[in-house]
Amino acid sequence: MDVAVKRIEEAIANNEKILVYGDYDVDGTTSVALFYGFLDSFYRNCDFYIPDRYKEGYGVSEAGIEWAKTYGFSLIISLDCGIKSSKLVEKAASYGIDFIICDHHRPGEELPPAIAVLDPKRDDCPYPYKELPGCGIGFKLMQALVSRNPGWHPDPNSFLDLVVVSIASDIVPITGENRVLAHYGIRQLKECARPGLKALMSLSGITQKINITGIVFGMAPRINAAGRIAHAKTAVHLLLAASEEEAYHYAEQLNIKNEKRRDFDASITEEALAMIEEDETLKMAKTTVLFKDSWHKGVIGIVASRCIERYHRPTIILTMSNNRATGSARSVPGFDVYNAIASCSELLVQFGGHMYAAGLTLELEKVAAFQRKFEEVVANSIPEELLVPVVDIDTPITFNQVTKKFFNVISQMAPFGPENLSPIFIAEDVKLASSLRVIKDKHLKFTAVQDDRKLEVIAFNMAEHASRIANGEKFKIAFSIEENNYMGHQSIQLNIKDIKFE
Missing domain, CATH: 3.90.1640.30 (inorganic pyrophosphatase (n-terminal core))
Known part of the structure; x- marks a missing residue:
């Protein structure tokens, strides 16, 4: 230094x-x-x-x-x-x-x-x-x-709003110094964010929910979209914007690019999942390594993450760039994908990254050999339990214990993120109270009841459970507790991580 x-x-x-x-x-x-x-x-x-x-x-x-x-x-x-x-x-x-x-x-x-x-x-x-x-x-x-x-x-310290956006978006641990920087960065985003970030928060609809999750799902994709679809200079110009007018000009450009990115993401994810479904060997493997020369380079990292949501295993998505195969790797909790890639380095032109995310480049004729070697390396080193998604429960709780005061105590442990995750609770003998809604054919929103205490819940990507819940079956839920802001009204909401029917 x-x-x-x-x-x-x-x-x-x-x-x-x-x-x-x-x-x-x-x-x-x-x-x-x-x-x-x-x-x-x-x-x-x-x-x-x-x-x-x-x-x-x-x-x-x-x-x-x-x-x-x-x-x-x-x-x-x-x-x-x-x-x-x-x-x-x-x-x-x-x-x-x-x-x-x-x-x-x-x-x-x-x-x-x-x-x-x-x-x-x-x-x-x-x-x-x-x-x-x-x-x-x-x-x-x-x-x-x-x-x-x-x-x-x-x-x-006037740049801490930028620092927290990078901490959240790069999925680094929210521990130690990162947690301190993130805490003060979030405070700055709430009180006096620079014009570019203020415009992004407005366009992504997170002005009422400025936390690590809001940054990751609201702001980060829009900033990333600049480099994924065109050139990332637009993102830098946005972050350096001196006025709100200039900031909104760049933020709207990024919003348009992000819509295009979503389209690419959805279509390539569909193709990738179909490739796995149609190949019995791929379905049974310990890894996913897929290559198609026409896939859009800007979204292959996102597609890798989507594949992990379906098949919980280390994943690499490759496409062609400059007459070589280039790819993005993502991992599952507890497995070092960087080390696994390093074990295949003799087949690579270059690689780099972290434990959970990495990039790599190799010659086109070596893709098949790399697929075999990576599968072999991972299969010989990954414990079976890491291939099964697990929700870690902190403690059982009853609905009667879920109060505003309790939520405020938990909130003091924020900001939450990798290695400082929001506490996950489990509650049993829960059933539908009222107003079950399926949102976008994927998500559930309803009022749940346990021992006469009712709470609002949201369950992302769990629409397949709608009929059993609607039929009045009892179930247990793993969940985190959050605050829902709707039309200026604040209420406690349970964010369901998993449902098991009794």
């Missing part, structure tokens, strides 16, 4: 051109908006660069290095990428361009020859908290710069 700070101070003192470089997903675009927004507020000789998902692919690209050379940049600060870009960092150095890498992905065996590499997952890094997102690493660099240069403004 001291080396990184010194090099940035030197660049500013010498009026060098500084390029802030980030990836095209939510963590990358929030990282760029955070650090470029900070730098540009007092130093004008800087710019930002986001690679094109389709022309350049993930992370630091050759085209990005050439662009930096053409426009006379002498320092690149990469955020949320770069930890495996040794050859490109060397190439930049040959052009007289220094690199500072701020990343949170796992390093390879050798670190890139950058001026400084800030990554808490380095084996030799003593930083006490290891799970910051890429935007969090940028935030720490900004804090370090301001601590050494008190005259540099704005205050790093």
